[in-house]
Amino acid sequence: MALTLYSHWRATAPYRVRIGLNLKGLPYDYAPVNLQAGEQHGGAYSRLNPQELTPALETDDGRVLTQSLAILEWLEETHPNPPLLPADPLDRAVVRAMAGIVACDIHPLNNLRIQQQLTAMGIDDAGRLAWTQRWINDGFAALEPLIAAHSDGFAFGSQPTLADCLLIPQVYSADRFKVDLLPYPAIAAVAARCAEHPAFQAAHPDLQPDAKPK
Amino acid sequence: MALTLYSHWRATAPYRVRIGLNLKGLPYDYAPVNLQAGEQHGGAYSRLNPQELTPALETDDGRVLTQSLAILEWLEETHPNPPLLPADPLDRAVVRAMAGIVACDIHPLNNLRIQQQLTAMGIDDAGRLAWTQRWINDGFAALEPLIAAHSDGFAFGSQPTLADCLLIPQVYSADRFKVDLLPYPAIAAVAARCAEHPAFQAAHPDLQPDAKPK
Numbered sequence: 343m344a345l346t347l348y349s350h351w352r353a354t355a356p357y358r359v360r361i362g363l364n365l366k367g368l369p370y371d372y373a374p375v376n377l378q379a380g381e382q383h384g385g386a387y388s389r390l391n392p393q394e395l396t397p398a399l400e401t402d403d404g405r406v407l408t409q410s411l412a413i414l415e416w417l418e419e420t421h422p423n424p425p426l427l428p429a430d431p432l433d434r435a436v437v438r439a440m441a442g443i444v445a446c447d448i449h450p451l452n453n454l455r456i457q458q459q460l461t462a463m464g465i466d467d468a469g470r471l472a473w474t475q476r477w478i479n480d481g482f483a484a485l486e487p488l489i490a491a492h493s494d495g496f497a498f499g500s501q502p503t504l505a506d507c508l509l510i511p512q513v514y515s516a517d518r519f520k521v522d523l524l525p526y527p528a529i530a531a532v533a534a535r536c537a538e539h540p541a542f543q544a545a546h547p548d549l550q551p552d553a554k555p556k
Numbered sequence: 557m558a559l560t561l562y563s564h565w566r567a568t569a570p571y572r573v574r575i576g577l578n579l580k581g582l583p584y585d586y587a588p589v590n591l592q593a594g595e596q597h598g599g600a601y602s603r604l605n606p607q608e609l610t611p612a613l614e615t616d617d618g619r620v621l622t623q624s625l626a627i628l629e630w631l632e633e634t635h636p637n638p639p640l641l642p643a644d645p646l647d648r649a650v651v652r653a654m655a656g657i658v659a660c661d662i663h664p665l666n667n668l669r670i671q672q673q674l675t676a677m678g679i680d681d682a683g684r685l686a687w688t689q690r691w692i693n694d695g696f697a698a699l700e701p702l703i704a705a706h707s708d709g710f711a712f713g714s715q716p717t718l719a720d721c722l723l724i725p726q727v728y729s730a731d732r733f734k735v736d737l738l739p740y741p742a743i744a745a746v747a748a749r750c751a752e753h754p755a756f757q758a759a760h761p762d763l764q765p766d767a768k769p770k
Contacts, residue, residue, distance in 0.1 A: 393698035401646075412649045412653040415652055416646070416649040431634050432615075432621070434629070435629070436626075438630075439622045442623035446625070446660050447607070450660050450665060451670070456665070459690070
């Protein structure tokens with residue numbers, strides 16, 4: 343099945359799906375959406391995904407999937423090997439809770455539309471940075487003991503899971519927003535481990551076709 | 557298996573899990589957490605769920621599950637009937653995308669800790685209300701065409717799914733924050749249908765043991 347991923351190089355939600363596709367060994371076409379230029383609003387992308395957020399994944403029979411968690415669960419169900427979730431239901435719930443902390447309680451508070459809304463409300467650069475750092479720190483403080491309790495190299499156990507697909511893009515974002523990982527040694531260790539893994543390497547923002555040179 | 561749900565009557569994330577437990581026909585003990593009084597911080601609840609958010613679901617062998625989506629997926633995997641997800645993977649992805657719009661892109665922007673943070677940043681009542689309404693409206697505008705395309709009584713098809721578990725508490729919150737449902741007839745129709753369903757009725761905030769009288 344040919345897959346097309348609508349992505350923006352630096353946005354963390356499509357970065358999660360790139361990792362998942364790479365872990366599953368699934369090739370895909372990369373369709374860039376320039377969020378900074380507002381390409382998500384109106385026009386072709388908006389017709390594809392009326393929510394005007396990335397990512398969207400299009401199948402060759404024209405079905406469009408949205409929401410990164412839903413896409414990753416679909417990948418898991420349709421391409422079960424290698425698995426992104428452990429076998430035991432309680433373990434799966436732990437992995438999904440880790441993913442949920444990033445997907446629900448960190449990222450949505452910090453993405454582009456929120457930064458733009460805060461600016462419109464008169465919050466200055468320093469205020470927006472403090473806002474962003476607070477939610478990353480709150481979320482990482484929740485993730486750290488969970489990962490410390492369950493990690494054996496990766497966030498849960500010794501193989502990459504859905505939790506790593508979510509965590510690594512969030513660590514990338516934390517670096518961008520100058521969050522110190524020193525209080526989170528378990529997270530930092532997982533990030534170092536994933537940085538050596540080809541599926542995570544190939545998904546890195548800097549290697550995407552639409553990446554801006556530094 | 558005896559289950560204990562740590563819940564706050566008016567918080568929407570535990571409300572989702574109450575609906576799910578009721579749809580599955582699973583009895584549970586109700587353990588109230590007074591979020592307004594700060595009972596989630598420090599103390600016994602914080603030891604149970606270091607993220608200090610509701611809900612948490614405790615099993616009788618002492619395992620604690622957190623994050624409402626992870627809990628609902630666990631319920632689905634351990635108690636598959638009646639199903640909260642359709643059988644076809646692409647359909648499941650649509651239901652999970654609906655759930656994700658609420659769980660990721662509406663609710664986390666509007667919950668108690670965000671309201672408190674905005675207040676601390678000097679945003680007044682009117683500013684906070686406008687903030688809250690914006691994200692509900694953005695999310696409902698994304699949900700409306702999805703639900704209109706897939707609903708046959710409930711959000712997806714003719715039986716309640718994970719999407720309804722997420723949608724109905726968000727509609728309750730929208731009412732609380734004075735969001736007009738007139739632009740969202742498909743959402744309003746699903747809400748009316750669910751209001752007649754005993755699983756949704758029993759989960760309503762006003763019927764919980766810790767509900768405050770109006």
